[in-house]
Amino acid sequence: MKVFHGIAELRAALKVLRQEGKSVGLVPTMGALHPGHLSLLSQSVAQNDVSVASIFVNPIQFNNPEDLEKYPRREEEDLEQLRLGGCDFVFMPTPEEMYRDKSSQLNMSFGHLEKVLEGAFRPGHFSGVGVVVSKLFNIVQPDRAYFGQKDLQQLAVIKKLTFDLNFPVEIVAVPIMRETNGLAMSSRNLRLTPQERDVAAQLYQSMEQLKANVLEGQSITEAIRGAVDRLKDLDNVELEYMEAVESDTMRQVTALDAGCDVSLCAAAYVSGVRIIDNLYLTS
Structure with a gap:
């Protein structure tokens, strides 16, 4: 090399x-x-x-x-x-x-x-x-x-x-690689303690629950509202955004349309460290 x-x-x-x-x-x-x-x-x-x-x-x-x-x-x-x-x-x-x-x-x-x-x-x-x-x-x-x-x-x-x-x-x-708790691997994770990483992983866990709720018939708007409410209850977590968007254009979507790839995107500060994540809703 x-x-x-x-x-x-x-x-x-x-x-x-x-x-x-x-x-x-x-x-x-x-x-x-x-x-x-x-x-x-x-x-x-x-x-x-x-x-x-x-x-x-x-x-x-x-x-x-x-x-x-x-x-x-x-x-x-x-x-x-x-x-x-x-x-x-x-x-x-x-x-x-x-x-x-x-x-x-x-x-x-x-x-x-x-x-x-x-x-x-x-x-x-x-x-x-x-x-x-x-x-x-x-x-x-x-x-x-x-x-x-x-x-x-x-x-x-x-x-x-x-x-x-x-x-x-x-x-x-x-594809994204994740730690055992689901947290997306990132260089910034080095700035988090093991306990803070577990807290940060709840961003992904909330998105997984959100996805399950939408695929079971809940509206995207309601599912996002529920995920945001759950994250608000966590200490040292400050959510910046959580949205469903077209995967290629990042345009916000509120309903699933046939033939459209949709992703959930989110960003939050955990103990002052900014983390981002996403999850394909349909692809």
Whole structure:
């Protein structure tokens, strides 16, 4: 496994492999890796000749400076996990390498996708995601790129980005991996105690009950209201949103329609740590 910090060096190494006809898979990460990340890498290794993982805590997708400062960083452990997982190249740039002109920052707009759910609560977040993913696609020029379904709205943004900008990249969505209590695996979980993780898992448990209620005939509106009421009774939990949406557009839905993929999406603060989750209602 080779580690690259510079764009030019990584491009040069990949150019040689591409000239040999080798396929390239990209696994973008912000580090603090967990089994969910490694499941992305596993798919890339299975489907490509060369797998590239990036570790870059992207500053321009954080609208909260404190969240950026507290984001977990475990470079040595991450590199060892990637090596054991069969990664070929690791790209670990500095912010200065990725953003050479701090005086002028590129912005992207994703229309409705950036005005609801995560977009509404984290203004500018998806612009930052779009910029860094575009840069990574341009630098690595992968045949396939792997993203987790835990960030369902981000996945929708990246699919739109890829389509609108004509990137010749296949976007591969990988299912959520969960801890034994149901909590979606996330780097931010490292900031929670075991007891707090059990509390956080009740977000998913509430969504599972919500799904069961809807499939049994309860209206989506009533089922969400019941789930929200249950979460209000928990200490140290502050729910931001819980909605049923079209899985690809994030447009709110209030009834199940044939042929429409619907997901439940939610976000909450648990002891000051923000967690997100989603669950397919119909697919």
